[in-house]
Amino acid sequence: MKEFLFTDRDFKEIADLVYNACGIVLGEHKREMVYSRLARRIRERNLVDFKSYLAFLKKNKDQEFDAFINAITTNLTSFFREIHHFEFIKSELIPVLLKTNKHSKRVRFWSAGCSTGEEPYSLAMTLNAAFPSDWDVKILATDLDSNVLAKAQSGVYTAANVNGLSEQQLKRWFLKSKDGEAYKVKPKLQECIAFKRLNLLQEWPMKGPFDLILCRNVVIYFDKETKDQLFERYANILSEQGHLFLGHSESMGKEHSQYKNLGKTMYQKGSNARGI
Incomplete structure (x- = not known):
């Protein structure tokens, strides 16, 4: 027998709250x-069941709702996850940006769903020294979960x-604790990254344009309508031939004609994109 009563009605109410808040x-x-x-x-709230928790949540939304959403959202990541994406950035994307952005000397990347920070830090390692020192290169890293975002900002990881x-990467980019159990990202790697809390389904304060958006293992939790809306919004904020990367188990339907499929869950916006 379970510790707390959890009815079908409770589950439906929770599912509706989560969907309405963040599309999951x-x-x-x-x-x-x-x-x-x-x-x-x-x-933690010393309540007796899910019904009482939902009542508490309604009465104390400002106090509890962030913790409620943080508890539900899933965060699984690692450094250089799906390595082929980073290899593409290094060998294909960076050389193109050096040519197309040479007048503005401006490059913008967005890690949308950055979790505990491994993705934007991997991106920063990949971009390091790839552009001349007078270029303006920035990474925006956002997530809905304030807890994982705080960990990402701290830049502290276990062995x-x-x-x-x-x-070589560890020596160059991390400070190792005396006991060898903790590694902290060096400030140099954090300089180009801005960590911000963001609900993808709400208004976006940034205007772009972005040269690359990584939204990997995020849309897998959304229904088709929400995915379609998000892909459209990404297209609007990408540069003329900007790229969008999804996770290995995610895909985009052919109806999104503003994108070309480059394979391996990589998509490019624009009529001149090379498709497969």
Whole structure:
């Protein structure tokens, strides 16, 4: 028998709240996950069941809603995850940007769903020294979850977190703790990154244009209508031939004719993009 009563009505109400807040679809297969994650909130608030927690949430939205959303959202990432994307940036995208942006000397990347920071830091490592020193190169890193965003900003990782990085990368970009169990990103790597909390379904304060948007393993949680709206908004904020990268289990329908499919979940905006 479970610790807290969790009815079908409770689950539906939670699923509706999450969908309306951030577009994430919680199917029946997510029920156990929802129970285990929100059970912690119920304990912390000294409540008796999910019904009482939902009542508390309604009365104390300003106080509790961020913690509620943080508990539900999933964050799984690693440095240089899906390495082919970073290889494309290094070998294909950077040489093109050096030519197309040579007059503005401005480059903008957006890690949309940056989680605990491994993605934007991997991007910063890839971009390092790729552009002349007088260029304005910036990375925007956003996430809905304020907890993981705080970890990303701190730039502190365990030895297990950095396991996939080479000794050269670790020495160049991280400060190692005396016991060897913690690694902190050096300030030099953080200089070009701005971490901001953002709900992708709400208004975006930035205007762009972005040369590349990484939205990997984010839209997998959205329904088709929400995905389509998001792809349209990304197209509007990308540069004329900007790129959009999705996660390995995500895809974009052919109806999005403003994008060309480059393969390996990489898409390019514009009529001159090379498709496959």
